[in-house]
Amino acid sequence: MFKCVAAGCKQVCTGYAALKAHFYRHHNSMPTVALDTSLTKLKCTVPLCNWQCEGIKALVVHLKEHIVEGRQVTCPVKGCTSVFRVKSSFTSHISRKHKNYLENVICETSNEDTQSAASATTKDSSVPDAEDTVIDGPNFSDLYLRNVCMFYIKLQGQHLLPSSTIQNIVEEMQNIHELGQTYSLNRLNLLLKEMSFADEDIAKICDTVKQSDLFSACHTGPMRTAYSRAQCFKDMFKYGEPKKVLLGKDEDRKDRFAYYVPVLNTLKGMLDSKYWQGLMMAPGVSKADVLSDCDDGKVFMSNVFFQENQNCLKLVLYQDAFEVVNPLGSAKKKHKILAVYFSLLNMPPHVRSNTDHMQLVLLCREKDFKEFGHSRVFSELLTDLKILEENGITMADESVVKGALYCIAGDNLGSHCIGGFTENFSTSQYFCRYCLITRSEFQSENPAIIGPERTPETYQSATEQLEREDVTEVQGIKFRSVFNTLENFNVCSPGMPPCLGHDIFEGVLSYDVALYLKYMIVKKKWLTYTILNRRIRQFKYKATDACSKPCAVTPKALKLSGQAVQNWNFLRLLPLLIGDKVQDSQDDIWQLTLQLKDIVDLICAQQISKPQVAYLNVLIQEYLETRKVLFPDNALRPKHHYLQHYPGLILKFGPLIRLWTMRFESKHSYFKRCARQLKNFKNLCLTLSERHQMLQAFLSAGTVTLPTLQIKDGSPFYLELYSEEVKGAVLHFGFTENNTMTPTDVQYNGITYKKGQFVVSRNDESLEFGELILTLVKDESALHFLMRVYRGEFLPHYHMYFVKDETRRLECRHISKLIDMWPLSSYIKDGNRFVPLKHSVLAV
Known part of the structure; x- marks a missing residue:
């Protein structure tokens, strides 16, 4: 953020180029004297x-x-x-x-x-004297070197240039600089001779100029080679060096390693950095019967360690395996890597969702992980987690900060692998990590049945039976998880939350919606696949919906072909896409589709009340029973059963959208991009871990924290320029041109708001939507919206809200007074202006 320092100017720019453009347009005149x-x-x-x-x-x-x-x-x-x-x-x-x-x-x-x-004549203070511009001393030399380091570490860690390319840049820049320096010194020599300077004085002046050349001092010194640059980066910044963990020898008698970034060192660097300190949030006060974040769930509330250490660090681990090369090529699985990241629940949700704030823990070849086992791969991590629980981290002021593992996120395959559960979801009798239901019970007449809950005691009993008897599996458990050795964590407490992306968007939703569309097209003949795909392609998506447009539907496919967010958007907008083609709005299959939409809206809620959780439980039970009756030949899948656990898991973990793995999976893209650009697969895990740590060192070198409020192209708010209606709406807020700005774009907690978008302003007797007319920022911190408020009317045929012009009024409101902060887009359909919700909103 760049704030204009000119007297009386309130402009704030989001980039240096924008600040320069602003100065050129508005503060262009040089200080002059008539x-x-x-x-x-x-x-x-x-x-x-x-x-x-x-x-x-x-x-x-x-x-x-x-x-x-x-x-x-x-x-x-x-x-x-x-x-x-x-x-x-x-x-x-x-x-x-x-x-x-x-x-x-x-x-x-x-x-x-x-x-x-x-x-x-009186001199303008903004024009510095020549004496003021003289900079000398070791402090400036260190500052210059730091800036040069920042440039090269950014090229290496963020832009992923190979070391050989950076070395070429260093050498060529130095060569060009030396040519320019030689020319400058020759011109200086000639000029001094013309001015009748003595040869000794000329030589002394030229030597002084050459010796004070900081650019050459850096590029012929610390920046000279790749090795010296790396050492300089480590000395200059908080670089967390990956630690080599010997796993053993493979079948070719070669030593195999995992590369572990010590969690304790990472956490200490974060706590010492002003950048990370500014991202931490103080423990909040939750509303009664409302779940807003992970610390509102039973897992947090029932954990004695978290209750005794209110300011402790709460870690969320994520593990997953990913391919860095073409998964269909000859090198498939050869370079498949197991990655472990962690995030802190101490940071606000919008900060946690940023991949830059997810820390690397470990990289290991998946083949080595399967060969050498959990104990060796996670040995260093478990040691650090135990120290964090028992002794904590000693800070510079000798205060001690403790922490513990809150949960381990991942997809079903990865979570079952880490937890010691069976990874066979198609034939195993016990396929659920939350209860002891069997496959035959699940396929019975009552699909909404839930088995006895798994507990730490039942898990312990099963693992003891495994040790006593010669069996490979007991109640779906194959071995004891190494993470159960931690004092304050257990995989059955529960410690492994579900993932919405895999269970619903790429599971239940993907298979069921494809089934329902087939019924509407093939059996009912309400439309054709050609018409459906043309509507998907030609629909005028807006804002964030345009970033994840649904994919075309393949006629003979058993599931939708889109990614998780694409399938989510497809279900949200499906009534607008084909609602007019549904000839019988009371058709059981269409009603089942709308019911699935309601279930998804509730599960994806940012905040959810306990009565809403109870209603969700009823909806899911009805949905599964109806689905089994209407489609008896299409068996329910294990992910349908996991859906039945979601109401209980929301009560235990808080809103599940806070723990979904899609944001963690986005972290993989950095390593995939790195591998493809570097084209070096000799010791891939080491290369990737070092590059990532360079990126984190670059990010932690920043001294300015991520602002809660960011604005773009702001101008003073002149009340007299607006209509009487606007003046009446903002009358009691004290807005003036001196304390209030009207930016064109504003970003609050990572969410961008623009004119024309809608927000939910009230949800008591009926839902009200506010259309953003003007954004007002008072005293550079208080964000207000001038909205045209409409009463929402629910259309049962679409299960959507629409607004009418005759219900509107003008109102100004602070952003904290909104019921839901997510901006929504409006779409015109059948003469109505629909506002599709992103998720269910909290009722007040």
């Missing part, structure tokens, strides 16, 4: 030229002649230090920067009286 120069003799400022003229215009023309000769010309306006070698650039500069130079300019003159008058 001086009548019509009869003043002006002297050319070019060395060894004694030409004089009467008039500034003639002086400018004369200076252009010097440029044509190939000489360097300095701008004649006092206070401006711009230097030119191109005539057109000089002309452009004079016309843009000094538009009034004919009337208001101070040049170097040969008239001593004029010089005295100019020097006696």
Whole structure:
């Protein structure tokens, strides 16, 4: 964020280029002093030229002649230090920067009286003296080196340039710099000789200039080689070096390693950094019977460690395996990597969802993980987690910060692997990690049945039976999880939340919606696949919906082909896409589709009350029973059973959208991009872990925290310019042009708001939507919305809300007074203006 420092200017820019453009447009004039120069003799400022003229215009023309000769010309306006070698650039500069130079300019003159008058005039404090611009000393040298390091570590960690490319850049930049330096020193030498300096003085001056060259000092010193740069980065920044963990020898008698980034070192670096400190949030106070975040669930509330250590660190681990090469090519599974990341629940949800704030824990080849086992791969991690629980981290002020593992997120396959459960979901009798239901019970007449809950005691009993008897599996458990050795964590407490993306969007929703569409198209003949796909393709998606457009539906496919978010958007917008084609709105299959939409809306809620959880439980039971009756030949899948656990899991973990793995999976893209750009697979895990730690070192070097409120292109709010209706709506808020701005775009807690979007403003007797007309930022921190408020009317045929113009009124409201903060887009269908919800909103 760049705030304009000009007096009386409230502009805030989101980038350096925008700030420069703002200064060019609004603060372009140089500090000048009025001086009548019509009869003043002006002297050319070019060395060894004694030409004089009467008039500034003639002086400018004369200076252009010097440029044509190939000489360097300095701008004649006092206070401006711009230097030119191109005539057109000089002309452009004079016309843009000094538009009034004919009337208001101070040049170097040969008239001593004029010089005295100019020097006696009060000087603008914004123009520094030459003495003020002199920078010297070791502090500046260190600052210069740090900035050079920041540039190269950004190229290496964020832009993923290979070390060989960076080395080439360093060498070529130094060569070019030396050429320029040689030319400058030769010109300086000639100039000093013309000024009759002694040879000894000339040599001394040139040597001083050469010795004070910080660019060469950096590039022939710490930045000289890839090794020296890496060492400099480690000394300069908080670089968490990956630790090599020996796993053993493979079948070819080669040593195999996992690369572990010590969690304790990462956490200590985060706690010491002002950047990370600014991202931490204090423990909040929850509303009664409302679940807003993970610390509102029973898992947190019932954990004695978390209750005794209110300010402790709460870790969320995520593990998953991913391919870095073409999964269909000859190298498939050869370079498949198991990755473990962690995030902190101490940070706000919008910060946790940013992949830059997810920390790397471990990288290991999946083949080595399966061969050498959990104990070896996770040995260092478990040691650090135990120390964190028992002893904590000692800070610089000798205070101790403890922490514990809250949960381990992942898809079903990864969670079952880490927890020691069976990974066979198609034939195993016990396929659920939350209860002891069997496959035959699930396929019975009552699909909504739930088996006895798994507990730490039943888990312990099953693992003891495994040790006593010669069996490979007991109640779906194959071995004891190594993470159960932690004092305050157990995989059956529960410690492994579900993932919405895999269970619903790529599971239940994907299979069931494809089934329902087949019924509507093939059996009912309400539409065709061609019409459906044309509507999907031609629909005018808006805002975030346009970033994840649904995929076309393949006629003979058993499931939707889109990714998780694409399938989510497809179900949300399905009534708008084909609602007019549904000839019988009471058809059981159409009602089942709408019921699935309601279930998804509740599960994805950012905040959810306990009565809503109870209602969700009823909806899911009815849905599964109806689904089994209407489609007896299409068996329910294990993910349908996991859906039955969601109400209970929401009560235990809080809103499940806070723990879904799609954001963690986005972290994989960094490593995939890194591997493809570096093209070095010799020791891939080491390369990827080092590059990632370079990126984290670059991010932690920042000193400015992520602002809660970011605005773009703001201008003062002049109340007198607006209508009486607007004046009445903002009457009691105290908005003036001195304390309030009206930005075109505003971002609050990572969410962008724009004019024309809708927000839910009230949900008591009926739902109300506010259309954003104007965003107002008071005192650079308080965000208000001027909204045109509409009463929402529910359309049962679509299970959507629409608004009508006759219900509108103008209202101003602070953002904290909104029921739901998520911005929504509106769509016109059948003469109605629909506002599809992203998720269910909290009832008040």
